[in-house]
Every structure is written in C-alpha cells, then in structure tokens.
Amino acid sequence: MSSAEPTLDQVTRTDRLEPAEVADVLALARFAGDTDGADPFDEHVLLRLRDPEAAAAHLTARADDGTLTGYAHLDTTDPATGTGVELAVHPAYRRRGTGRALARGVLATATGPLRVWAHGDHPSAAALAVDLGFSRARVLWQMRRPLTAPIPEPRLPDGVTLRAYRPGVDDAAWLALNARAFAGHPEQGRWSADDLRVRLNEPWFDAAGFLLAVGEPDGRLLGFHWTKVHERPGSARIGEVYVLGVDPDAHGGGLGKALTAAGLAHLRDRRGLDRVMLYVDESNTGAVALYERLGFARWSAHVNYHLG
CATH class of the missing domain: 3.40.630.30 (Gcn5-related N-acetyltransferase (GNAT))
Structure with a gap:
C-alpha cells in the first residue's frame, strides 16, 4: 500500500474549515474540474465554502505529506429531505481507495437520507454508488x-x-x-x-x-x-x-x-x-x-x- 493512500482513519471530520483549508479544497476542485471536464462541486457548495457561518460538515482526506487528496461536503440544513453530499478526489490520488474512504466516512457521519451528486456521471462514481447501495434518482443535463x-x-x-x-x-x-x-x-x-x-x-x-x-x-x-x-x-x-x-x-x-x-x-x-x-x-x-x-x-x- 502506498504511504499516500488514505484509510478511513485518515479521513477527518470538522464543522468548520480554516481559510487555508478552504483554499486547499478550491485548488483541488479546480484541478479535478480541469482534469475531468466537469467541476466536482456546484455553485451552492462553493458559496457555502466561502461563508464561514454556513452550516455544513466537512470530510477531508490527506496524504502523509499533508496534501489534500479528497474532500466531501455535507449540507445538513434540511433534515427533512436528507443530507446533500458532494465529494471530489485529487486526480493524482485516484484508484487508491480515497473516494471509498470518503464515502464510508459520509455513511458513518450522516444521519437520515443521503442525496449525493456525481458531476460528469463518471463510471467510477456510478460503480461506487452501486457498491454502497445508492440508487440513481435524478439526472441533470448540461446543454x-x-x-x-x-x-x-x-x-x-x-x-x-x-x-x-x-x-x-x-x-x-x-x-x-x-x-x-x-x-x-x-x-x-x-x-x-x-x-x-x-x-x-x-x-x-x-x-x-x-x-x-x-x-x-x-x-x-x-x-x-x-x-x-x-x-x-x-x-x-x-x-x-x-x-x-x-x-x-x-x-x-x-x-x-x-x-x-x-x-x-x-x-x-x-x-x-x-x-x-x-x-x-x-x-x-x-x-x-x-x-x-x-x-x-x-x-x-x-x-x-x-x-x-
């Protein structure tokens, strides 16, 4: 196992990100978006990231050298419809279990129904969703x-x-x-x-x-x-x-x-x-x-x- 590969124990949960951590998340999002051709987070998440008062939970995965390898945003503002989730994995740290570790961290952290967006409809996201028992509920087209x-x-x-x-x-x-x-x-x-x-x-x-x-x-x-x-x-x-x-x-x-x-x-x-x-x-x-x-x-x- 690579020393950079995160395990569930390396996934950290917090209710507030420091400015430097927000900068790391935005940098990861830009890199992932440029690589995939689809931004990993929608506007709602990006606005909440920049708002220190926004109610949310944050899961971060970091390599041994401190590099942010993955991030999951949990929107907990509407318990009636469930927790909204968006996550991204650094392109250089994919296929090493980072996404699965974040997803299991979400399952261990969140309560009630979960609504998870997979931007770009990547096969790896679909495979992970099936493995974890999620059902495909809604499709948004970009035209x-x-x-x-x-x-x-x-x-x-x-x-x-x-x-x-x-x-x-x-x-x-x-x-x-x-x-x-x-x-x-x-x-x-x-x-x-x-x-x-x-x-x-x-x-x-x-x-x-x-x-x-x-x-x-x-x-x-x-x-x-x-x-x-x-x-x-x-x-x-x-x-x-x-x-x-x-x-x-x-x-x-x-x-x-x-x-x-x-x-x-x-x-x-x-x-x-x-x-x-x-x-x-x-x-x-x-x-x-x-x-x-x-x-x-x-x-x-x-x-x-x-x-x-």
Missing part, C-alpha cells in the same frame, strides 16, 4: 450551443416589455415569482432572500444581464432570464442561461422562448461571447424540447444518487 449560430428574434407577447433587474428594488417581487415558477423544483423554488443576496454580491453579477419581463401597465413581473458569464484563468469564457423562469399564468404565449433568445443575444452582443451553456433536468421534457429547438445539444450529465 450547450454556439452563439455564432443564428439566434431567433425575441418576439414578446403583446403588452410585455423587457428591462434590467434593479437590486434592492425587485428583490421581493422576483423571489415571489421564482417561487411560483419553480414551485416543484427541489432547489430553485426554495431560494430565500439570503440566497439571492449572496448571488447579487458575487463578482460575476451583472444587472444588465438579468432580464425581467414585465406586464404593462401595472409592471407585474411575468418572467425572467438571468444570465451569467464564467471566467476562469486559462479557460475560454462561456455564458450561461443561469435561471430562466416564467409565471405559470403566463405560460403558452411564447414568453419563455423570447426570454431565452433575448438573453442569448445579450451574451453575444454585449458580452462578446461565442458559446453558452445551461442546466436542465432530464425529466423536464418540455424545457429540453424548447432548448433543442433553440439549437442546444446535450454536453454532459450530472447524476443525483439517493440512499435511505
């Missing part, structure tokens, strides 16, 4: 399209106009609309004022790229397209259809298609991008069909496994 391809002209329904988001002014109305638009979504529909505030304060936030569809003359919010730009040193910039939602009462009038097209045009014309991505549940066949008609194609898959 992409070039912005160099034609974008349809946004055709808004009569009496609807677009404007930019106004931080501090539109917050309450947008949260209410988001909750209505995503009433059945396990994550998006439950956003709080704090969830919104954190993202409005992120360096990437651009109010001009947060498009609101409003009805005239009352100005009621009917839909939105929140765009995002990913910029990482050494990687090409890419836009994202970050969140797209339409009030259920406004369905069927083509507003979703118009908002999508307007956001794509913003990313191309005002942000100078040549490609865009989005995430959508495989089971949301209506949204998948809309995006396919707009030129998106499946790029990768992210799988949520359940236990208990």
